[in-house]
Amino acid sequence: MNKQWALVGGIIGLLVMGAFVLVKLSPEKSGVAIGERAPDYRLVDLQSGDSVSIRERARGKVSIVNIWATWCGPCKEEMPAMQRTYAELKDQGFQILAISIDEADAKDVLDFTTELGITFDILHDKSGRIQQLYQTTGVPESFLLDRDGVIVKRVIGAHDWSSPANKKLIERTLGGGKALSTAN
Numbered sequence: 095m096n097k098q099w100a101l102v103g104g105i106i107g108l109l110v111m112g113a114f115v116l117v118k119l120s121p122e123k124s125g126v127a128i129g130e131r132a133p134d135y136r137l138v139d140l141q142s143g144d145s146v147s148i149r150e151r152a153r154g155k156v157s158i159v160n161i162w163a164t165w166c167g168p169c170k171e172e173m174p175a176m177q178r179t180y181a182e183l184k185d186q187g188f189q190i191l192a193i194s195i196d197e198a199d200a201k202d203v204l205d206f207t208t209e210l211g212i213t214f215d216i217l218h219d220k221s222g223r224i225q226q227l228y229q230t231t232g233v234p235e236s237f238l239l240d241r242d243g244v245i246v247k248r249v250i251g252a253h254d255w256s257s258p259a260n261k262k263l264i265e266r267t268l269g270g271g272k273a274l275s276t277a278n
Contacts (some may be wrong), residue, residue, distance in 0.1 A: 095142065097178065126229045131158060131243050133227045137193060137217040140200050146217065152243050155268045158190045158235045164198065164206040168252035169234040173210050175256040180214045181263065182256075184270050187241070194228035195222045211237055220246055240267050 126133065134149040148159060160176065162169035173192075180190050192212070194203045197220055207216050224230075228237065231250055238247040246267055254260065 096201070097248055123204060126168070126245065126248070128245050128248060129269060130245055130247050132237055132239050133140050135219075135221050135224055137224070138200070140194075140204050140216045140218050141201075148191060149243055151215065152189070152239055154241055155189050156186070156241055156264060157239045159228075159239060160190060160192045161224060161236070162192060162194060162232060162234045163195065163196050165196070166233045168209070171232055171253065172252040173207075173212060174235060175254045177210070177212055177214065178256040183268065184214075186265075188264060188268060190204060190218055193217045193219055193224055195219055195225060198223075238267065240263065 100214050118244065132152070134145050134147055136145050138144070139146045151157075152159070158176065162173075164170075176190055176192070180188065192207075192214060194216065196218070200218055203216065203218060225258060226234070234252055236247075236249045236255075237245050238249075240246050247263065255264075
């Protein structure tokens, strides 16, 4: 009977030790809540064709990570306001990383953004995995990141990024302020 308990104890010990090792060796977990560092992910930059990392691209800049698609009417609606804000604040360290989840070819996505006069970064994730990683509920969905890659604001749906309140928030974040905001 003692051998059986020793065996059970040994098995339980191995399971606990295995769980501990799995937790320690698992990839870095990032949340998508305000105040947490945004998850990293590699995407294709449609202008250059290079594979880029969200964290590398956003490092040291205030960034909007915008997840969108060409077939999405609200996405098309919000892009001109994003372009106006980008044009006004890009020289201060502001950028937009617009991530298309279209299954279409890169040319179709670029043609769409050219038609709208978009000059900010257009990235592409044909797999749509970015939606799972960022826990989106649809498109468009946007995340304002500070210079350290921490989520300052999360917006579900089309949003007027050129509104005075949003420009003020972006400018405050550019200045180093940690103004955290919850808005839909």
